[in-house]
Amino acid sequence: MKISFIINGKNETLEVDGNTPLLWAIRDVLDLKGTKFGCGKAACGACTIHVDGQQVRSCSYPVKYAEGKKITTIEGLSNGSELHAVQQAWEEFVVPQCGYCQPGFIMSTAALLKQIPNPTDEDIDNAIINVCRCGTYYRMRKAIHRAAEIQAEFISSSSVNADK
């Protein structure tokens, strides 16, 4: 079937079986390889993307449900050359090791911060349930708190600018 959606700001129309997991449409049809396959069963979070602003595990999301929606993947998270607050914090704390899980965690964290701009440790424990085998959780937690700060600074500075 024909499926159309907006991905990272671009209109795309694909001819695929509607039950194909969105992950494979993104990776193999649109050739966006930043979204990873880890388990295919919604159990690890490596494939996390945003669909209409909500975090979704794309390995278990049939592509037909994406019809008409707005999708963001890791490739579309930053604003041009300016990294997203979460990416900036990740860079500051040198979080990635092998890096394979990182796009999924970054997308999950970005979604968390939209919902809870200043998450507590408990919020983080409850919301960030992806798997990282390299064990970068310790730095990630620090980076998540830092990302909340960066985001807050950005919001307050842009509201100051708006006031002017």
Place this chain on the structure above:
Amino acid sequence: MTLQSNANKNPKSSSRRKFLIRGSIGTIGVLALGTYVFRNPLRRTVLEMAETLVPPYSGSGTEANLWFEITNENSIILHSPKVEMGQGTFTGLAQIVADEMEVNMNQVMVKAAATDTGIVDGMSTGGSLSIAQLFQPLREMAATMRLMIHQEAAGLLGVAVEAVSISNGVFSGGGKNLTYAEVASKIKEWKLPETPELKPISSYKYVGKPVKRIDQLAKIKGEPVFGMDASLPNMLHATVIRPEHVGATLKSVDTTNAISMPGVVKIIEQEGWVGIIANSFPEALAAKRKVKVEWEKSKEWTEEGIRDLLKVGNGNKMITQKEGATIDSDDPNATIYEFTSPIGAHAQMEPNGAVASVKDGKATVILSTQVIGITQKQVAEALGLEPENVNIICTYLGGGFGRRLNTSHAVQAAIMSREVGRPVKYFFTRKEEFQNDTFRPPTHHIMKGRLTENGSLEHLEHHYASGDVAINSVLMPAAMHSVLGTDVGAMRGGNIMYNAIPNYRAVQWHTTLPFATSWWRSLGLLANTFAIESFIDEMSIKAERNPVEFRLEMLSNDEKGERIKNVIQKAVAMTDFHSDVSNNRAMGLAASIDAGSPCAHVVEVSVTDQKIKVEKVTCVLDCGFAVNPDQVKAQCEGSIIMGISAVLHEKMTLKDGRLYPIIYGAYDMALMKDAPKEIDVHLIQGVDIPLPVGEPPLGPIGAAIGNAVRRITGKRLTDLPLKL
């Protein structure tokens, strides 16, 4: 420029190392023959090396090997013989190159060498050895390369060598500047200098500093290509059927219903496996469900069956350490404890797989592997090709941990590509990853000890049983086993480090299990140290002694003993270590030495509703010279969290003759909520060369947690994963 050798013109140098130089428009390469070749070791040396030393870098010594490339943009590309699997090796190597070649960090790029573009490690990337092995040879080669270009630059600038200065990759002299790239493009005949004196480490700008990872920005943006992300034009997608039951073999295959499924291109039957090749991965997967397979099951393996096989007293016995007398088996004053550890899965996030293209007698395989050279040989052998017609390209690895020391799937991908005449990509599903892993073997330990009247240990024995780690691995040819008689991987951490005790011994019992077991980050260290250091703690309680003093008096006064004492004392001082319990919270201490790097942890553990939680870990590691202290710390943090996961959560079991669980979640692993909020790593640089760092911190974690739990609950937990 043509290929030419200067080696013969420089007899002194060629006896040590032969350089060849190759060039094409815009790029040049220095091809160096490593002299750091693994020498055939005698058994004793190997046994010692297995637990103390860094074996020399074992790059091939027979072919010309490309290390450096200079691009038109004046960047240096290092073709690394070691791969990047998260351990930060590329960054450490780039720091060395930048300092010795006098370029900026951002002018250095590192790529894993492919078999046709450079030297690949003849053995593997593993054992936490990459930086330790390459530190000296890479410094020498980078320095020689710099000097060679420097001398050429002087000629081109028309001034004396001494009058040429270099900074940021630009040579200046006589009022003119030349970049590396400009010099390289003008050179007609290379003159190889003697290896110059290396810069003093203290003068390095990058080496020894917490430089940020060179791959991190790309990783944060999701850009790097992992094996799973590789593709070739006109590529098909495949999946493979393999046994679910332990020990099952393929009996019959019926593909009638599968072949007509949408998108299916071909189904091939091979010895022991079936390949389904289709236009897309989901289509291959759908067709796979329609293939009817009958398996021959000789036996239904159970958990008990494995435990019966794998126990002290069964299998191949080898005494790996012996000093003084043994404890009599009926000694009434002996204390005896048993410990076990379960089957562990690698569970690396990127599944194994490969993209292969076989055509016209040539093969290309792109994958994540820790054994590029061995993969090349295996593919060549399976296809009946000469190794030089097989190119192995290694991408970034989505985790290694020892799992990618076995890459038989490269051969399967190559066979499937040959059968369809098109490139084929295939990878494991997560269920296949869990059921067909090369697992961490389960272990069984019997600890025996006897105290003197003054409460010192006079006897200590570690008897341990393990499945294969090194034995049956491609890295250890069968001949080595008969020489060694022991599994050197299972032996890691198995020997007693308390060499001031008058009587001690370690005895290994080795059994090959009916499913594949192999290298898992830190090998035997995790379980062996858990058993030994839990027992030591128990003996200190029995002796009513302070666990720190109890340990310190058993360590010898030689360099090794002093370095171990040092990490223990530092960890104790950093934490004000004590044995008190408050609010169901207590500290636990343990230490180990692995591959020459001693490590001590003090953990703070809480117990709530029978749940064990690690609140804080203080880690002191003597890693020798730290090329990148921040990344050494990252390795410690990662090891600690992976260790906590193995110690408190993970366990594979046998059910209906199959290994379970088959998915994350059910295979319980430490997540964000389980990781300590505080990890305090302190590095001691007890020697001036870099030592292994990526595995040693896994040693003490299990016992440190168990020892804390013992303080809180009074219970000595003896089986991993630790449960109350």
